[in-house]
Amino acid sequence: MSILVNKDTKVIVQGFTGKEGSFHAEQCMAYGTKIVGGVTPNKGGTTHLGQPVFNTVKEAVATTGATVSMIFVPPAFVGDAVMEAAEAGIELAVIITEGAPVKDMQAAKAFATKHNMKTIGPNCPGIITAQECKIGIMPGMIFKKGNVGLISKSGTLTYEGANQVCNEGFGISTAVGIGGDPIIGLSYKQLLAMFEADPETHCIVMIGEIGGDLEIQAAAYIKENITKPVVAFIAGQTAPKGKTMGHAGAIVSGSAGTAVEKMAALEAAGATVVVSPAEIGKAVTKAMSKL
Amino acid sequence: MNIHEYQAKQIFAQYGVPTPKGIMVESVRDAVKAAEELGGPVWVVKAQIHAGGRGLGGGVKLARSLEEVEKLANEILGMTLVTHQTTAEGKLVQKLYIEDGADIKSEFYLSVVLDRKLEMPLIMASTEGGMNIEDVAEHTPEKIITIPVDPSIGFQGFHGRQLAFGLGLTDPVEQKNIISFAQKLFKVYMDKDAEMIEINPLVKTGTGEFIALDGKMGFDNSALGRQPDIAAMRDLTEENADEVEAARYGLSYVALDGEIGCMVNGAGLAMGTMDTINHMGGTPANFLDVGGSASAETVAKGFEIILKNPKVKAIFVNIFGGIVRCDRIANGIIEATKLTDVNVPVIVRLDGTNALEAAEILKNANIANLIVGNDLGDGAAKAVAAAKGN
Structure with a gap:
């Protein structure tokens, strides 16, 4: 078990033949992911990395039976690509591209929801079920199989957290990078529910940051619904107000979205909140030893 | 990316959002010339920096004669303005906006922002114009009305009615004016990939018209590629x-x-x-x-x-x-x-x-x-x- 993706998941790549799409699709295949084809308009009928290329997602789904799409198209075309995937019956779109306009994502997410398609990202490292299926750009070698689920807005903190967990002798069930944009797909709350229901996951690491209130919503959800231990870190305790810290969504506006507020809410919800990402591994060890 | 007040008002004007007449200048001589052109009899001399709270910092002043325009332009141009939104070092004023004085009957607040929770634009309005909206939200949250607008249906009549009645406007002409104002502003927000538009104060004149006395706009950096006219408004001297x-x-x-x-x-x-x-x-x-x-x-x-x-x-x-x-x-x-x-x-x-x-x-x-x-x-x-x- 794991959440969302496993060794049998069939994946297509939108933006398959581009530089980024090619490079990462190849890495995913080497990891063991079942990439069954890709979409690049006007390259339909050709073969790339040993897999068929289609002009439209609809054709790709009809021919390959893929249920997940990994999206690498340039920022200006992300909204279109997500809607195409939703309309074609894809169940989960993993959007890696950074810099998609917020207005496009707003429309695309609303449309995806209408078509019951889940989305992850944009501007994220993707999702990985350790030693089974990697859909994204993370370095696969650091994710060893185990019982810790991980959810993070930040790519490199996903790696940092997973690495510490594995160095402590534990491993990862599934890790999801949800992205740091103002509008994102699956959020902590939904993923927490999936990890709670997954028998392979015994402990959940949640890495958040300043800006927005997804972590606050997650805290309320943890309090009511999560029985598994949660270890949380919120990045940006030292970030100045009103400044965007790298991620488009990482900004403290007025008194809202601060790290302090989020840490307090998570603490009150029963999560173990660490003040530095350097302490994630040790906190997980402590939580796992109590089980 | 943020822009200056005078630039925001240029965009408003393109969409028919009412603003006072004004001219941006970079010298005292041009300030006086601009005032002559506008005609008076009352002008407002406004520092153009990318930060709010300019009035309290001494960067916005009323002039009742051309001499006064000259004196104030001299004072404000080149001053370092410190407001609650700048750093402690403040910001050097390099541009002025000379604007017609307006006939102010009452002041309101109006903004359009992205509501990250609802994942759609949100219109916020208040009768407490001219105040820091964060203070209003903290002390008298009941004085702020919020109207989410789903872009798939756009700004509808009911949004307008929620706004007009929410602000306590009973005169049909005033209702019509505020609805038209907000509708146009929402179009600006969508068309230009804005991240936020804030008008504080929005003023009601003696004849029941609504005018953007101030204008603040921020844009989605990821969308600047398809907004070349907005990208061209970037003022690098305002950035670190x-x-x-x-x-x-x-x-x-x-x-x-x-x-x-x-x-x-x-x-x-x-x-x-x-x-x-x-x-x-x-x-x-x-x-x-x-x-x-x-x-x-x-x-x-x-x-x-x-x-x-x-x-x-x-x-x-x-x-x-x-x-x-x-x-x-x-x-x-x-x-x-x-x-x-x-x-x-x-x-x-x-x-x-x-x-x-x-x-x-x-x-x-x-x-x-x-x-x-x-x-x-x-x-x-x-x-x-x-x-x-x-």
Whole structure:
């Protein structure tokens, strides 16, 4: 078990033949992911990395039976690509591209929801079920199989957290990078529910940051619904107000979205909140030893 | 990206959103000429900087004669304006907006922002015009009305009625005017990929018309590629020069007050590194994300920018290589020590893709002042100790 993706998941790549799409699709295949084809308009009928290329997602789904799409198209075309995937019956779109306009994502997410398609990202490292299926750009070698689920807005903190967990002798069930944009797909709350229901996951690491209130919503959800231990870190305790810290969504506006507020809410919800990402591994060890 | 008031009003005018007449000037002589052209009898002389609270800081003043316009323009142009939204150093006023005085009967507040929870634009309005809206939200939240507008249906009549009745407007002409105003403003928001539009105050005149007395706009940086007219409005003099320079090399940089320079890949890890330094008793001098395509050149540039800050006593390079390869960062560090005089201790922690190769490269380079951090905690502790001279 794991959440969302496993060794049998069939994946297509939108933006398959581009530089980024090619490079990462190849890495995913080497990891063991079942990439069954890709979409690049006007390259339909050709073969790339040993897999068929289609002009439209609809054709790709009809021919390959893929249920997940990994999206690498340039920022200006992300909204279109997500809607195409939703309309074609894809169940989960993993959007890696950074810099998609917020207005496009707003429309695309609303449309995806209408078509019951889940989305992850944009501007994220993707999702990985350790030693089974990697859909994204993370370095696969650091994710060893185990019982810790991980959810993070930040790519490199996903790696940092997973690495510490594995160095402590534990491993990862599934890790999801949800992205740091103002509008994102699956959020902590939904993923927490999936990890709670997954028998392979015994402990959940949640890495958040300043800006927005997804972590606050997650805290309320943890309090009511999560029985598994949660270890949380919120990045940006030292970030100045009103400044965007790298991620488009990482900004403290007025008194809202601060790290302090989020840490307090998570603490009150029963999560173990660490003040530095350097302490994630040790906190997980402590939580796992109590089980 | 933010723009000036005069630019926001240019955009408003294109969409028929009423604003007072005004002219942007950059000299006292032109200020007087502009006032003559506008005709008076009352003018407002307004400092143009990218920050709110200009009035309280002395950057917005009323003039009742051309002589007064000249005197005020002289005072405000070239002054350093400190407001609650600027840094303590304030901002130099290089542009003025000379504007017709308006016949103000009452003041309102109106804005359009992205509601991240609802994932759609939100119109916010209040009868408490001219006040800091965050104070209103804190003390009298009932005086703020919020109207989410789903872009798939756009601004409808019912949105308008919620707004007009919510503001307590009973006169049919005034109702019609505010609805038309908001409808046009919403169109500006959508058409221009705005992140936020704020009009504070929005004034009602003696004849029941609504006019944008102020105008503040911010835009979605990711959409500037398809908004060339907006991108052209960028005023680099309003931005931190080091941040602009860093962006040119694909680096995301924010200056802070501390002593430990940070160079990290990924925004989350960069913030986490600052937090760790702080937690261990040190102070971060900056946020710096080298991004996903870091090369030897960008790393060298990063060092150069960090070292411009005289307060920096140590540099902590913290890289968890995913797409970024650690060997490239190692070569960048070596390159940087050749190009720039790195006269402070550099603590380097490299993990992930090609970390072993990177360690070998650094070892062979034999750089003085270089300290290896074994992991995030160890590296941060060593950086804090180094900054304290230990």
